[in-house]
Amino acid sequence: MTEILQPYSVSEFNKIPDLHEGTTAFHAKDGMKFVNEVFGPLVLKHGLEAQLGITILHRHFDLKDPEKLVEFNNISLPWKNQDKDDSHSGGKILPNAWLLNNGKLMPYEFFFSPFNQEKSVDLTQDKVRAFLGEFVQAAKYSSLDGIVALKMFPGPGFRGGLEFSEGRANIVLKPGQYKLENSQAAEVTWYFERGWREQKDYCHCTKYFKDHFHTVEQCYPGEEAGRPASLK
Template sequence: MIAILAPYSHDHFQSLATIKDAHTRFVVTDGDSHVEWFKDFFIKHDMDRRFGLAMIHRHFDLESTEKLVEYMGTSAPWSGGSSGMKEPQPAIWAFDDEGLLRPTEFHYSGTQDIEFTDKDFEFIATFKDQLALRGLTNIFGLARYPGDDFDGSCEFT
């Protein structure tokens, strides 16, 4: 079964655990051991330069018209740009209660990301199955691969 990609949902974003609660879930489920397993899983499926593993969380509440958008290392609520601005692109995805994969965070860039392929959707379906099998559906999701020149980041709220 192929995972279904769905649009952004403010309600889904608001349902995500806070960063503190997400961290607690990560510790209780021995998250580090899962990260290592998923690293090998991404490499095995040749997706380590397409996706990354994300700990799903909500930084803060957003208004119903807002999305969380990162630009040049800073994330902020975004409720629409000016005329001629490109739309932010999904950067983090999480499965909702119906099993649909929805973007939860976005990034703004002048270049367009590559659309999902059939291979991506097959991987997403397998990833979804593995999350369910391990009881991690509400803990982990997918992140877009930021490129080989990415130095890493540290989030804080």
């Protein structure tokens, strides 16, 4: 049975590879083949396309104890001084990304839910546990254990955006608020929600100097999806 590592560990977070290391390792293991032929079909098989996607594991910057990287209103910042149950300002800090290392899961990125109205993925559900068992085996078989991770699907209405790092903050711009050539970006996250698969929504990353951007760009049927650039 797949376990959730507790407690969350800042030191483990800081071991996550940076963007260049993560994407290089992913493509060296032919990661896209496994996303398309193994991981995506597994998500669909267990009916989790509206809950989970696959991402290349990488970090934006280091954190300090007891910080967590928490997203709220399209901005992710290091938050600290959480209560033991992750209560904060009348709401909850909940996981939205899980890394896989040596067959075990650990949450590594989070979001803030005011009044605890928005929920995270319940990893104790039978269908989720069944998926996790197969996902762990597939990641080990593909040698992508520690290279790919699970990302919570943002939910209805999500149409992507451009995420850029400014200092120790990650800021997401909505479609229409940015321009980016496809050749500047590398795909890092894939969702499989029914009705979206044909639209080819991708999350991309690129790197400028010490900062990097994430993007999700929507490509409708008949349009050509941009290919990831090599990162040096």
